[in-house]
Amino acid sequence: MSEARKRILSYLFNPISVFGFILAVLGTVLIISFLAIEMFTGVENPYLGILVYFAFPGLVIFGLLVVPLGAWLVRSRLRSKGITEIQKLPILDLNDPLKLKLSVFFVIATIVFAVIVGVASLKGFEFTESTTFCGELCHVVMAPEHTAWSNSPHAKVKCVECHVGPGAAWYVKAKISGLRQVYGVLAHSYPTPIETPIDNLRPARDTCEHCHWPEKFYAGRQKVFYHYAPNEENTPREIDMLIHIGAAAKGPNTKGIHWHIGKDVTFVARDRKRNDIPYIAVTEKDGSISEYVSTEKPLSADELAKATKRHMDCTDCHNRPTHIYHAPGEEMDMKFVTGKIDRSLPYVKKVAVEILEKPYKTAKEAHAAIASGIPAYYAKEYPKVAQEKTAAITQAVEQVKDIYTRNFFPEMKVNWSTYPSNLGHFYTPGCFRCHDDKHKGPNGKVISKDCKICHTILNQVQENIPVGSKPKNFVHPVDIGDELVKTNCSDCHLVGGEDVPGGGSHGEKKKKH
Secondary structure, X not given: OOHHHHHHHHHHOOHHHHHHHHHHHHHHHHHHHHHHHHHHHOOOOHHHHHHHHHXXXXXXXXXXXHHHHHHXXXXXXXXXXXXXXXXXXXXXXXXXXXXXXXXXXXXXXHHHHHHHHHHHHHHHHXXXXXXXXXXXXXXXXXXXXXXXXXXXXXXXOOHHHHHOOOOHHHHHHHHHHHHHHHHHHHOOOOOOOOOOOOOOOOOHHHOHHHOOOHHHOOOEEEEEEEEEOOOOOOOEEEEEEEEEXXXXXOXXXXXXXXXXXXXXXXXXXXXXXXXXXXXXXXXXXOOOEEEEEEOOOOOOHXXXXXXXXXXXXXXXXXXXXXXXXXXXXXXXXXXXXXXXXOOOOOOHHHHHHHHHOOOOOOHHHHHHHHHHHHHHHHHHHOHHHHHHOHHHHHHHHHHHHHHHHXXXXXXXXXXXXXXXXXXXXXXXXXXXXOOOOOEEOHHHOEOOOOHHHOEEEEEEEOOOOOOOOOOOOOOOOOOOOOHHHHOOHHHHHEEOOEEOOOHHHOOOOOOOO
């Protein structure tokens, strides 16, 4: 072999380039191997995804960059020694058998590596759009949101479909925001709990309305609410209700709850969570604007001029369409309805709610308290039940643990009441933020608090309602007089951020009034 040929091989197959080539091959083999494992086992792991779609392709690319870098360094060193056979730039002579073989190898290797990196990049893009990436990668930070999502009506809808939506512009915005969030997780600089509402959230018309378009809304929906009293018998209660959702067509004359989408409504909120709303403006059919101002806590002219006006959309009421947390009382009602907890266990709802509402530092501590507290109660208060219904008590313990797991996250300082839902008005002001008879508009008109605007009671079953009778208005389980009209439901059912025992079933309450 001639000296020139040896020098060519020396700068192409130098230690640095060989090391880069080994890295590229190793990265390729790892990508293929891990993809095969994922394909045949069906196992999806967010950390495995980070390796397969980001770390290993990065290794391949880094290795491919090192190969020419090593060759360039060796060529530069040889030329500095005055070796004239090594020109400034490589000469591609395909008539030279060695250069022909090297060229063919380079082309084939480039194609193979490009295909591998390209496939990994596409899969990586899909991975970053997956709920696994969004919810499980940062498992502590996103645990409340991911857990709630997986148990919600939107459990088969990807996070990006609501939080990003279609289009390149919002995709780029989301990824830039995501980098900041990744840094926050790595630096442990994220707030606990995560603050809501999300600033600059994409309007609902670009996301929600792709599936729930207003033109297809139906006028009403009948729904039966099942509740149980927090007494010894866990007495069943039912409210059969017709909910006036709204007219079938979007327009200025839309009636019912979705009247809001038929109008151009803007409002001003004093607080970040948009619970204190002192000002509302409605654009009427003729283009005029009707302004409604709180008579209790009005805004001054200067405050109104400086305030940010928000255009009302779906998320101002449906603010928790996916990340839904339920009060212990509500959860126990659902467990009874589905038969997962034996309703014949005396006071089981009351006992479970009281245990769940105690403060715990960790989920492990809470589970231990549930596992010991419920059996101990029956062993002391109902020893015969404890002996005869051991299996039912054990099942109740597991179901109450499940309630805690889905609604309490002490590591993130999140419980079921941390993120209030504005849909309804039972545990939070919700509708009554505006519909309170205290927002006065033109000609003395007020935003009404009349319950029948939104729903009509068709029937109600309760221990204080005579069997067979059908009340036309809601009957409270306890006679509280005119407080039923004067006081918001949440004033009693949510005191200091804690669920009132039995509150989920209109039961015994602590009163602020």
